[in-house]
Amino acid sequence: DLWAAVQTHDVVPEAVRLFDEFDYRARSWPRAWRVLLKAEVMALGQNSRFIVTSLPGLDAGTLYEEIYCARGQAENYIKHLKGDLAADRTSCT
Template sequence: NMDFIFGFACNTKLLAMAEPTRLRAIDRWVAAQSQDVVPNAVRLFDEFSYKARSWPKAWRVLLKAEVMALGENTRFIVT
């Protein structure tokens, strides 16, 4: 049995927990702009535990902090 939960992209607590990784991705993207070969995107991954008030236990959250020419793309997967 597998459940899906949507709406994490707007979760302020998860976004706050992701902030250090997101800022590192932005810094790497900015630094890459002065290189001879500019990457299409900078992607950093991280993980942490998170327990929403309505959840009986903490779950593992995987984070992708992506920065590209079109902007940022932060995503979460809960396992």
């Protein structure tokens, strides 16, 4: 138990992550979608994330870490590039 480890001053891992998935349909959606859940507990507190996706196949943890995190990192690279160049848009032909 993580809380017991904190109280007894045992070594606590940097973060504990759990992944799961479920189907969810909001009233305004025409069908149910696959929802990925990442639940993380760190020294700074809890961090939960939900992703609605139509991608089939991979398990929730692999899909979150290898697909969605990589996409987010690519967006961070673009943001840093635009900031460093003081650019307001980037175009690609």
